[in-house]
Amino acid sequence: MWYVVDKVDGMTVLDDIMYVVCDWSSTIRLYNKDTYRQLDVEIEVDGMNNPGDIVVCDRQLYIADSGYYIWRVSVDDHSKYVKWLSTESTTDMFHVNNLSVTSQRLLVTSLAPPSLRQYHTTDAQLLRVVELPGYVEELYHAVETTRGTFVIGHIGTSQSEWQGAVSEQ
Numbered sequence: 001m002w003y004v005v006d007k008v009d010g011m012t013v014l015d016d017i018m019y020v021v022c023d024w025s026s027t028i029r030l031y032n033k034d035t036y037r038q039l040d041v042e043i044e045v046d047g048m049n050n051p052g053d054i055v056v057c058d059r060q061l062y063i064a065d066s067g068y069y070i071w072r073v074s075v076d077d078h079s080k081y082v083k084w085l086s087t088e089s090t091t092d093m094f095h096v097n098n099l100s101v102t103s104q105r106l107l108v109t110s111l112a113p114p115s116l117r118q119y120h121t122t123d124a125q126l127l128r129v130v131e132l133p134g135y136v137e138e139l140y141h142a143v144e145t146t147r148g149t150f151v152i153g154h155i156g157t158s159q160s161e162w163q164g165a166v167s168e169q
Contacts, residue, residue: 010053021051057101102144114139
């Protein structure tokens, strides 16, 4: 069973609800996680333009938008949303690509230039910038392990600049 919606750019699940963001949409669509049926309620985020990924932590949705913004949206009160973090800068190139969360820490990857940053979910404080090997050409995704290291999916290895790999940092 499948349903056509739009180009899905990200999805996350909390309780029995799957939250879905689609290309060039300011709407977060809600589905029953077991039946995949769309629910009657949607979350409209005024100002969100082009969501690229979505994650959930502590009943808050975090949505990467247009490469430079992260929105935070309450799952309990859909009218409570805020442009939570901006990475847009004239001096520091950081393009939000993908998100991952672990215990009140949000990992944000930048595809190119490849970069990995970790923020605290309560106050958007930058906790650290993870040093990547110089051969990493493009960073696609990252997750934090229980040991406090990071597993990254990337292009570029010590053997070939265009070889895909998963490695631990």
